[in-house]
Amino acid sequence: MTQTPWLGFSIDRSSGTPVFEQICSAIRARAASGAMGLGSKLPPTRVFATELGVSRSTVVTAYEQLVAEGYLSSQQGSGYRLCAVGEVELPQQSGVSADQDLASPPQEMPTSRPFRAGTPDMWLFPYRQWAKTVARVCRADPQAMFHGTGGFGAWALRQAICDHVAEWRGISARPEQVIVTAGATDALSICLHALAVAGDRVALEDPGYPPLSHFVTAQGLRADYLRLDDSGAILPSRSAAARLAILTPSHQFPLGGAMSPARRMEFLQWARETDAWIIEDDYDSEFRYAGRPIPAMAGFDRLQRSLYIGSFSKIFSNALRLGYLILPESLVQVFQHSIQRFGPLASSMPQQPLADFIASGEFYRHLRRVRRVYAERRRYLLSRLAQDFGAYGFCHDHQAGMQVVFHLTCNQRDRDICAAAAAQGLTLEALSGFVQRQTGASIAHNGLLLGFCGYNEAELEQGLLILKRLFD
Numbered sequence: 001m002t003q004t005p006w007l008g009f010s011i012d013r014s015s016g017t018p019v020f021e022q023i024c025s026a027i028r029a030r031a032a033s034g035a036m037g038l039g040s041k042l043p044p045t046r047v048f049a050t051e052l053g054v055s056r057s058t059v060v061t062a063y064e065q066l067v068a069e070g071y072l073s074s075q076q077g078s079g080y081r082l083c084a085v086g087e088v089e090l091p092q093q094s095g096v097s098a099d100q101d102l103a104s105p106p107q108e109m110p111t112s113r114p115f116r117a118g119t120p121d122m123w124l125f126p127y128r129q130w131a132k133t134v135a136r137v138c139r140a141d142p143q144a145m146f147h148g149t150g151g152f153g154a155w156a157l158r159q160a161i162c163d164h165v166a167e168w169r170g171i172s173a174r175p176e177q178v179i180v181t182a183g184a185t186d187a188l189s190i191c192l193h194a195l196a197v198a199g200d201r202v203a204l205e206d207p208g209y210p211p212l213s214h215f216v217t218a219q220g221l222r223a224d225y226l227r228l229d230d231s232g233a234i235l236p237s238r239s240a241a242a243r244l245a246i247l248t249p250s251h252q253f254p255l256g257g258a259m260s261p262a263r264r265m266e267f268l269q270w271a272r273e274t275d276a277w278i279i280e281d282d283y284d285s286e287f288r289y290a291g292r293p294i295p296a297m298a299g300f301d302r303l304q305r306s307l308y309i310g311s312f313s314k315i316f317s318n319a320l321r322l323g324y325l326i327l328p329e330s331l332v333q334v335f336q337h338s339i340q341r342f343g344p345l346a347s348s349m350p351q352q353p354l355a356d357f358i359a360s361g362e363f364y365r366h367l368r369r370v371r372r373v374y375a376e377r378r379r380y381l382l383s384r385l386a387q388d389f390g391a392y393g394f395c396h397d398h399q400a401g402m403q404v405v406f407h408l409t410c411n412q413r414d415r416d417i418c419a420a421a422a423a424q425g426l427t428l429e430a431l432s433g434f435v436q437r438q439t440g441a442s443i444a445h446n447g448l449l450l451g452f453c454g455y456n457e458a459e460l461e462q463g464l465l466i467l468k469r470l471f472d
């Protein structure tokens, strides 16, 4: 138990509530009771962390959560201050009682032990702002939630997606070229249905995203697996005449790393010369922690031979099941026919609220905040791996994504470690599980996928202690 002169509360380590949530609750309660006045300055994160005996990133996570909820404001260099609490209350018309705390996820929200990969931290989700946005759409234009979206999705969201990719990915597109999908996985499946017929060859990265092989087999297509070198996927052989190639150039899944500019150009050249299509799966590109964002390949190509896929699963929520596909102008009609045949899967319900959330800037506030928190967690995990696990393997630091790959140099098999870790309650994935074609080269893919986004430092540390015991 640690007392602090500022807020006078103690951390209860025996409670099941995460430490950062305890800090949030204490500040919320003091804001609501008036114990902290409007404009009050919060203790600096480093000092407060020392006072409480917790890591600084735990305090940063808590403060950032409260920024997202509208309790605190932050300004570079001047710290965090309490802002108007009244402004963040939900309108009564929404039917939500004032004392029901939408700022916190329900207590029964499933939590997983480290190191589940690729899932955002739903404790950081801006519940209150999202509820306000949904309530506003319900009040102002309730039909907007149910509008038939013409197969391609709500116009406002398609417009917001165009603005987003122009700003973040260097892609210039019109809303007519955008299809709102039920996540990136649905977008990939739509592409395969629209662009390939049974017997066609499809080039896939190996190792790669496992559902793709299933889609290809289920549709009677033939997979042409592409090996990877330091520059990214290696081009398909011309004799194989692949109809399309599905690539993750900004952040290869699952290895990480970006495709070199020269290799991108070679792929685009290949697509032009062979009349093939490139499908750029940009599933987590918003999570780049250093340097400039790597522009999308589809932007270079001006959407001539490439299609672009993005997802809201990583930035926002897996459960929302929303993503998007951006088409070359020349393919819009082809996809219209295909969507009519197979039907759209994306729910229309969240599309207008999401469009409003993006247009109002709330989406970007959330994105900036989770990026800061994930960057800290990633830094912590990498430093702990370098410090304590050097005898067993190493990580390449790609400064991106939601998981790191720990490549094993010891003589243990990744699957064995994952099985032993599962018995201890950890969630680990073996790198070899993403290899499609078991060749000599694939033996090199012996490693562990360690997701870090959903876990604070204390949780990561607990997972690492268990993992260390397994290695030792």
Ligand SMILES: Cc1ncc(COP(=O)(O)O)c(C=O)c1O
Residues within 6 Å of the ligand: 118, 182, 183, 184, 185, 186, 209, 248, 253, 281, 283, 310, 311, 312, 313, 314, 318, 322, 323
């Ligand atoms: C390479 C790749 N593409 C697509 C997806 C799926 O994204 P969504 O949840 O939007 O379907 C993932 C999920 O991890 C992925 O790793």
